[in-house]
Amino acid sequence: MTHRRGWLVVVAAYAAAEPEEACTPAVLPVLDLAPFAGGDDDAQRTVARALDAACRDHGFVALRNVGVDRALLAAAWNASEALFALPEAAKARLEPWAAATNRGYSPPGRERLNARRKTREPKEAFNVKGAGNQYDEAPAQFGAVADELWRVLVVEAANRYAVAAALALDLPRDFFSKTLQQLDLCTLRFLHYPALPPSEEGEVLRAGEHTDFGFATFLFIKGGAAGLQMKSVEGGEVRADEAGGWRDVVVPADDDVVAVVNTGALLARWTNDRWRATAHRVVAGSAGAPERYAIAAFIDPDADAAVAAHPSFGASRYPPTTGLAFLRMKLDEANA
Template sequence: MAEIDGNPLKIVDITSVDKSTAEELYDAATSQGFLFVEGHEFSQEEIDTVFQLSKEFFELPHSYKSKYPIGSMNHGYADFGGENLDPKGQKKGDPKEALNICLLNFLTGLSSQEIPDWFTEDPKRLAIITTTVKKFYALSMKILKLLAIGLKIEDSNEIKGEDWFSSRYEATKVSGSTFRFLHYPGQKSLNPEAVIRAGAHTDYGSVTLLFQQENQEGLEIYSPVSKQWVAVPFVAANTEKFPGMGPPIVVNIGDLLSYWTAGLLKSTIHRVKFPAKVQATGQDRYSIVFFSHPNDEALLEAVPSEVVRSIKGRGANKDTVAITAKEHLDSRLAATYGWKK
């Protein structure tokens, strides 16, 4: 496990799926809820390509993007101010735009829903989407297996403990997993008084994977350790150890994984707030995100682990009737977008 000056998060090399790596990942997930992982198999070239694709999409006319509005399935284009991640703390929606691609088949990397034809009319653009989606899914499954090992999930007659999570993330079944492009316009170009670009929130799913770019910082976490807001910097790739590979990817635990583990794994509050140097330059911020969710019908029941079982009255341990992953997601989306449940 590596740490870098000025970086509050641990960096874990996940090249190997073994007990030692699992313990490092588990330690970060139970203390901070956020970490960096390296050894993720995304090349620098792949990351640059998907960021360029995102930038080109957001540069398209607003009249075109708005033809694909986000709907109740969380799929489509979210316009400026259309999303409020902190409805209790903010009156206005967040000054950002996004494209969500949901209802994904992770064997093909394709959505069952319509996506902007700007992607589908060009095989190269579509291939960038499908390849990235499949790699994000594979990476999320690797992280979940390591967490299962760290939690010491018990074997059953049906399944090994290390596969407990992955059995609830079948590649072809419907889930709330979302591949997302995000664009935060520079502070000088849109709502200059709005320092907060994405309101304080926790993520709804199990694991979130995030790529950010150098000189486009802004992510902050409310540290469970220091009880203060701390900035998450850009961390450059370790090219000596991983030639050609991109920078470490930010990983954070979401509400479902925290609930499943009775709060043992931390779903940490975070936000996007442009730092002073970005405010001064007016630099736009782009990020590429994958939100991993279990299959819709997966029950949010307590993880069969002694360390989870020992926590009383929290998360799945306190409820007598388990809800499904879809029921949880529908409730959170209704609050975010102002939809009626």
Template sequence: MPEENPLKVIDLKNPDKQQIVDDLLEAAQTQGFLFIDGHDFSQKEIDELLGLSKKFFQLPTLEKAKYPIDETNKGYSCLRSEKLDLSEEAKTSGDPKEAWNFGDITFEDGKPHQDMPLLFKDPVNEKLVETVNKKLYHVILESLRYLSIGLKIEKAAGGEHWFANKNRPNEPNGSILRFLKYPSQDSFDSSTLIRAGAHTDYGTVTALFQFEGQEGLEIYANGWKKVPYISSKYPGSAPPLIVNFGDQLSYWTAGILKSTIHRVQFPESSIRDKKDRYSIVFFSHPEHDTLLEPIPSDIIRAAKGRGANNTADGDLLTARQHLDNKLNATYFRK
């Protein structure tokens, strides 16, 4: 029996633009998660991206280890090197997953700027990654534009372009395209079901590509709820993106928009079939020097400080400072 879908599905091709605004704002305020259909990704394109991800993780460990994740969040992180659940109740060891992060991206051309294995320098693979980065950038900005309309951001401050003005394509930013591999249940103690511990995301917006049979994402909304695989309404299109909102957007909106706790638990199908789980996710961050100050909107002012603490010694944090703080905790840095 199919899993019940707890998330609203928003179609960016809906001719009723006010409906998009209303639905997006409601989802952002209530659950912090939603599906976005009507994007520009084909199933073929995303299948090719998944194939590239699998090829990378099949590289010898010593080859992957030549590109360790750095202080700017680019490169390879090995098994157990990252820990997302920092609560006292969580186990002390890191999460049982591997990851590759493309970062330092210029979105005019979609190019990541970092040292990479030859696999990613192949012209066909290189073009694929660049195209995906550009499309993700635009679908995120389109979604943020609808949110800015719903939040009634003051025209004098940029209005519906407020977010775009803080996400210029070629300015230094913390955005990351991430390949993930969660090794099969055979590789670990059978009691280890959690693959990515409970956490909120650090940036503005996160977009996750779905693959059939690769479920496992769960969100916390009055208990843990599974997010199922669903298909696009458009033939030949990739499935709807799973989109959620991160800490930075919650700060900007004084907590009106939710940064929801979520985790990855190995799906029953992967346990039964003893197969690895793969995921591809995009974390959108604004320009590094962006201050995490309240959005200029009467709706936000009325919230009266409901947001999380985003100050350092009384000063507002920049997007870069906030990200650095989170990464230092995640990767056990002092």
């Protein structure tokens, strides 16, 4: 909490979102992934039915028992704080983020998740992949914690969720998990949103309006910090309607190992929009905001995985694509 040097300088350059509006909070349905780590068929079917309802109604769920325990999550927040507290000169020695790898450090002011916004976002991030991570310049414990989170979330939880989703959608059990074998496009992302002072121009966008790109995202928010907002699921992918209809996402406060899981755009394509990718963003109110940490595991289908609507969902609304073609297009938009 001592790293607020320079925040006045930072905020002046970033966009005001729309004027503040009263919003009804979105309380996420809470589901339990435990039956997919060895439960019986009935328990799995019960969760799958609830998952289908939640994904059709919201596109966001709160998920218990994804495999991250309190000790691992605490270690992850410590590692993340230590990384983002490095002096700028040390951050400059981290592997720089590059589109070709989607790995490494991305400094404040580089991204805009909504390509139609003129201004960029004050967040910084460090992306980890399944191989090739360069931890030499990161704090001592960072690499071990990041690799363990990768194993738990990307290797294990994602595959369990893939089976739950297939069951929920009446698809063959391995329909999604067979596209999560290489895990070459998945990304574990440590996010830091620097503190913001009061703003005379209203709300400040900390992460622009977007839908996630891939299969699904597992998100942890340190201390359940405010800021994440979502639209209604009917909106689908963000088009020209950034204003209006935003709701604060409420994560159950009693249990900070709950993951927020949301549907990505490729899963929407596979299901021909039975499940949609819900637009979301991160904002800070005009009164300013403390710094905020989050960790996102973006679960993306393998580079060579073909993505086309399953025939059981009717005539496809989308042209077929592949994991790689779609992710490249989305990353190019966010970094252009």
